[in-house]
Amino acid sequence: MSRELLASQKNHSGIVLDPRTKLAVLTTIAVFILGGSYEGVMQYYIIVLAAIPLLLLLSAGKWKGAVLYLLIFGGSLCLELFGLSYLTGVANFIAVAIVGLFLRFTPGIVMGYFVVTTTTVSEFVAAMERLHLPQQITIPMSVMFRFFPTVAEEWSAIGDAMRMRGVRFGGGKAGSILEYRMVPMMICSVKIGEELSAAALTRGLGGPVKRTNICKIWFRAQDIVLLLICLGAFAAQVYVWAARG
């Protein structure tokens, strides 16, 4: 497996966080940076939120990712704050849209990347069990996250094969793209899915007894700090609403 989302092996580097904290930070970023209103205090608070993924990337020694993130996000932020008022018309429209997309999406993507590369499947399941989510939610969810990269991998492999047969845009068979790509995709996904459930059942998934988990997860000092920052975001939002009346 070259590409995987939830890591299968633990790599000990950087700040160790509880998976629940990571999920909380991810949700907070998704709510406030991707879908939030940037009014009042919030437009400064999102910078604090956006700094969390950067900090985590640095601590994990992912220098390339950190620099790239700093360039994209920091660059967009500077442009938005200082540059955009000099542009007019169509150029302004396009620049604002692109900068807006970068500003909104990069922190979420980077945090998501950090979460999935540093959390093992077992930790993820342990965290969701601690949150007292029922098995009916935890199992599909972990399978889903495990399955995204597999689907992407199969998709690109099928794409290669189909391009060889001329099934591509502008290849004369554009109309059949949907069918010729989706059907093999479905068939191999079903096969993989059957193997996956056989493997999981062998390990006692879906048994009548409560499953144990070897992962020990608990909140450390760094978790508490990050959780407080997340809480702060919600508090700031409430404050903004209250101030608006």
Place this chain on the structure above:
Amino acid sequence: MNRLQGKDLINIGIFTAIYFIVIFAAASIGFIPIFIPLISVIVPLVGGIPMMLFFSKIKKFGMLTICGLLLGVIMLLTGMGYWCIPTGLIFGLISDFMMKGCGYKNAKREVLIHGVFSMWVIGAFIPIVVTRDAYYQNLLPGYGQEYADTLMAYMPDWILPVLLAAAFVSGLVGGLIGRKLFKKHFERAGIVS
């Protein structure tokens, strides 16, 4: 045994993942503002293929509800707002009852059920209409005045029921397409027993 087993739960995860990737690829056209209303047509249309296969695997109550909930959660994480969680739950639950009603075997009914299930997509549009002012204010700093104005001009208040109907109809069409491919390929290949 009527409770959901490990195998069913794994199936939910797998098909939700496929469904999400397919619709996400299709919905990327929404980055261009005038195409945003079209999402409610395109998503059910292409989603029909994986969903019809998923429906054939469903033999128990509750699988579509969980699928809808999971879709809502991913939509939240990918920045489409939290409205997809309730709509996913509601339409998933209705679809589940309809599935139960037809005994999990009626292929024609499954096309109708796909139409109903597809209506969850309306969750992505609710914030634009219901909380229009707040949504507009949100767009301003992020995307700029012109983008926000263009989007608002294409999304009048009466568009919500229209989109809901559009999602339902294209869900039916998507279901029919899925059904056709299904007969042509999957049954012959022995994927469906």
